[in-house]
Amino acid sequence: MAPRVFSPQRSSPTSGDGMSTPSIRTRFAPSPSGHLHVGGARSALFCWAFARGHNGQFLLRIEDTDQKRSSDAASTGFLEDLAWLGIDWDEGPQWHGRGGGDTGPYYQSQRLDIYEPFTQQLLDSGAAYRAFETTEELDAARKLARAEKRAYRYDRAALELDPDTVERFLAEGRPHAVRFKVPDDEPIVVHDAVLGEVRLEPGELEDFVIRKGDGYPTYHFAVVVDDVLMGVTHVIRGQEHLANTSKHALLIDALGFDRPIWAHVSLIFNPDGSKMSKRDKDKTLRAEVKSRGLDSPPEGCGISREHWANWLADKKLQLETDAAASLARVLEISLPEIDVDDFRRAGYLPEVLVNYLSLLGWSPGGDREQFDRSFLVEQFGLDRIVKSPAKFDRSKLLAFNLDAIQAMDADQFVVRLQAFCQDFEPEFLEAMSTHQFKLFALSNKERSKTLRDPVDTGRFFVQSDEQIEWPMTKAIRKAICKGEPNGFDRLAAIRDLLAAAEPWEPAHLEEILSTWAETNCEGNLGKITQPIRVAVSGGPVSPPIYDTLEILGKKAVINRIDRCLANRENAMEASL
RNA sequence: GACCCCAUCGUCUAGUCAGGUCUAGGACAUCAGGUUUUCAUCCUGGGAACAGGGGUUCGAAUCCCCUUGGGGUCGCCA
Numbered sequence: 001m002a003p004r005v006f007s008p009q010r011s012s013p014t015s016g017d018g019m020s021t022p023s024i025r026t027r028f029a030p031s032p033s034g035h036l037h038v039g040g041a042r043s044a045l046f047c048w049a050f051a052r053g054h055n056g057q058f059l060l061r062i063e064d065t066d067q068k069r070s071s072d073a074a075s076t077g078f079l080e081d082l083a084w085l086g087i088d089w090d091e092g093p094q095w096h097g098r099g100g101g102d103t104g105p106y107y108q109s110q111r112l113d114i115y116e117p118f119t120q121q122l123l124d125s126g127a128a129y130r131a132f133e134t135t136e137e138l139d140a141a142r143k144l145a146r147a148e149k150r151a152y153r154y155d156r157a158a159l160e161l162d163p164d165t166v167e168r169f170l171a172e173g174r175p176h177a178v179r180f181k182v183p184d185d186e187p188i189v190v191h192d193a194v195l196g197e198v199r200l201e202p203g204e205l206e207d208f209v210i211r212k213g214d215g216y217p218t219y220h221f222a223v224v225v226d227d228v229l230m231g232v233t234h235v236i237r238g239q240e241h242l243a244n245t246s247k248h249a250l251l252i253d254a255l256g257f258d259r260p261i262w263a264h265v266s267l268i269f270n271p272d273g274s275k276m277s278k279r280d281k282d283k284t285l286r287a288e289v290k291s292r293g294l295d296s297p298p299e300g301c302g303i304s305r306e307h308w309a310n311w312l313a314d315k316k317l318q319l320e321t322d323a324a325a326s327l328a329r330v331l332e333i334s335l336p337e338i339d340v341d342d343f344r345r346a347g348y349l350p351e352v353l354v355n356y357l358s359l360l361g362w363s364p365g366g367d368r369e370q371f372d373r374s375f376l377v378e379q380f381g382l383d384r385i386v387k388s389p390a391k392f393d394r395s396k397l398l399a400f401n402l403d404a405i406q407a408m409d410a411d412q413f414v415v416r417l418q419a420f421c422q423d424f425e426p427e428f429l430e431a432m433s434t435h436q437f438k439l440f441a442l443s444n445k446e447r448s449k450t451l452r453d454p455v456d457t458g459r460f461f462v463q464s465d466e467q468i469e470w471p472m473t474k475a476i477r478k479a480i481c482k483g484e485p486n487g488f489d490r491l492a493a494i495r496d497l498l499a500a501a502e503p504w505e506p507a508h509l510e511e512i513l514s515t516w517a518e519t520n521c522e523g524n525l526g527k528i529t530q531p532i533r534v535a536v537s538g539g540p541v542s543p544p545i546y547d548t549l550e551i552l553g554k555k556a557v558i559n560r561i562d563r564c565l566a567n568r569e570n571a572m573e574a575s576l
Numbered sequence: 577g578a579c580c581c582c583a584u585c586g587u588c589u590a591g592u593c594a595g596g597u598c599u600a601g602g603a604c605a606u607c608a609g610g611u612u613u614u615c616a617u618c619c620u621g622g623g624a625a626c627a628g629g630g631g632u633u634c635g636a637a638u639c640c641c642c643u644u645g646g647g648g649u650c651g652c653c654a
Contacts, residue, residue: 063654064654065654151650195581361588369589387581542615546613
C-alpha cells in the first residue's frame with residue numbers, strides 16, 4: 001500500500017513549554033516484544049503526559065525492522081498494558097477503536113518503500129556510500145582491534161573503491177550496506193532538554209550503516225525518517241539512546257530537516273543496581289530450583305520434562321509468563337515484577353503505578369508525591385526531569401498502593417476487586433454469592449496493600465470444608481494445642497453456642513463471643529477468637545473474626561469446627 | 577579499553593540553573609514506644625545524606641577543576 005507522506009514541518013519547533021507552540025507531537029516507539037517493561041512504560045508515560053499537557057498528540061509506532069527477531073507471534077500485550085495504564089494514543093496501530101492516523105502506517109516493516117528515496121538522496125549527494133564488506137569481515141576486524149586494545153572504527157575502505165569496481169559489484173548483485181559518511185572536520189553538538197549540550201569530537205563517530213544488506217533500514221535511519229514524516233517535535237526516551245542521538249542529528253541535518261527537541265531520561269535499575277530485566281524472573285526461579293536440587297519439574301507446574309531440561313541447560317532461555325508464574329506458585333516463591341503486566345497481576349492499581357513511575361526520574365517539586373494522572377498532565381515538563389539514574393523500590397510502590405486502597409470508596413473497592421478476580425482469580429467469583437463477595441471485599445479493604453492480598457490470604461473462603469487442614473505450625477500450635485485449657489477445649493465449649501446463634505450476624509456473634517470470653521477467660525477475646533480462626537481457616541490469619549464467620553456462613557463454620565475437633569488427637573500428637 | 581552521561585539520608589527526591597533564609601525538607605524503608613481478637617493498618621518519637629580534594633567568593637549542597645564511584649554506548653539489534 002502506498003503510504004501517505006506527512007509534510008514535515010520546516011519551521012523550528014519552539015522550545016519547551018511555550019503555549020504558542022503550534023502542535024506538539026511525541027511518540028513512543030517500542031520494538032514488539034510481548035509485554036511492556038516498566039522502563040518503557042515510564043518513557044511512554046512521559047511522552048503521553050507531555051503531549052496531553054500541551055495540547056499535542058501522542059503517537060505510537062512499532063519498530064519491527066529486525067527480520068531475525070520479529071516473530072510473527074508479535075503480541076499486542078504491550079498495547080493492552082498501555083491501555084491498562086490509561087495511556088491512550090492519538091495515532092498508531094489500530095486497537096479497540098483507537099489508533100489510525102494520517103501519518104501511518106505505524107509498523108516500520110510496512111514503511112519499507114518510504115525509506116528508499118531518502119537513502120537514495122543521501123547516496124546521490126555523496127553523504128552516504130555503499131560498502132561491500134561482509135559481517136564476517138567486520139567481525140574479524142573488530143576482534144583484531146580489540147585484541148590490540150584499540151578502538152575500532154570502520155576504515156572507510158569502501159570509499160576507496162573506484163566507481164568501476166562499485167559498478168561491477170552492483171552488477172554482480174553483491175549484497176551491500178549503505179553507510180553514512182560522517183563529517184570529520186567539526187564536532188557534533190546536540191542539545192538535549194534534560195542534559196544540555198552534548199559534544200562529540202570529530203573522528204569519534206564511525207561511518208554507521210543506514211541500510212542493511214537485506215534492504216531494511218537500520219534503526220537509526222528509520223527512526224529519523226519516521227520522526228520527520230510523522231511530524232514528531234519532541235523525542236523523549238531513555239538515556240540508552242543518548243549516544244545514538246548524534247547519529248540522528250547528523251542524518252536529519254543531511255536530509256535537510258529540522259531537528260526535534262530531544263530529552264533523555266535516566267534509566268531505571270533494580271535495588272542492587274543491576275539492570276531491571278525480564279530475565280530477572282528466570283534468574284530467581286533458577287536460583288530456587290538449584291538451591292532445592294530439583295532435577296525434574298515439580299508436580300503441578302505444567303512444564304514438560306523436556307522443556308524443563310532445556311530451560312535448565314540454557315541460561316538464556318526464558319520461561320513463558322504463565323509457566324514462570326505457575327512454577328513460582330508451586331515453589332511458593334514470588335517473582336520480581338518487571339513488566340507492567342506483572343504489576344497488574346500482583347494487584348497494583350494502574351493509577352498508583354503511573355504515580356510511582358512518574359516519580360522515577362521526574363518530580364513536581366516541593367513535597368508533593370501522591371497525585372493522579374491529571375495532575376501529572378498538568379505539571380509535567382521537560383525541565384524537571386532528573387538526570388541521575390533511579391532504583392526501583394517496590395516497598396515504596398507498595399506503600400503508595402496501600403494508601404490508594406485505603407483512600408478508595410468502599411463500593412469502588414468492591415468493583416475493583418471484582419474486576420481483578422474476573423481477570424486472574426475467577427474462582428472467587430464462582431465460589432461466592434454476590435453478597436458474600438461484597439462482604440469478603442469490604443472485610444479485606446483496610447488490610448490490603450494490593451488487590452491480590454485478599455485472595456492470597458483468603459483462599460480458605462473458597463475451599464470446601466474438606467480441604468481445610470491444620471499443618472502444625474508454631475502459630476497453630478499456640479492457638480489450639482498449648483495451655484490448659486487449650487484452644488480445642490474452648491472450641492468444644494463454644495461450638496454449641498455458635499450452632500445455636502441466631503441471627504448469624506457480626507454484631508450478634510460479637511455479643512456471644514464477648515460474653516463467653518468475659519465469663520470464661522477474663523475477657524481475653526483472643527483466647528477464643530484465635531482457635532476459631534484457626535479452625536475455620538486452617539491458619540492464624542483472616543479478616544476480623546466476626547466478618548469471617550459471617551462470610552463463611554453458619555453451616556461451614558460449624559462443620560469446620562467439628563472437623564477440627566475431630567482431628568484433635570492427631571494434632572496433639574503432631575504438636576509434641 | 578575509547579567516548580559520553582551522572583553524583584544530596586539505605587531508596588526516590590526537594591533544594592543547584594538566578595551562592596546567604598539549609599544547624600539540608602518530604603516520602604518509603606529502618607529503629608524505639610503505643611493502639612489492636614490474628615494479619616495488616618493506625619498513632620508518637622528517633623537515627624540517617626551534600627562522594628573526596630583543590631579552587632572562586634565576605635559566604636558554596638549550589639559556580640570551576642581534578643580524583644573517585646556509578647551508568648550508558650561502542651552491531652548490517654532496536
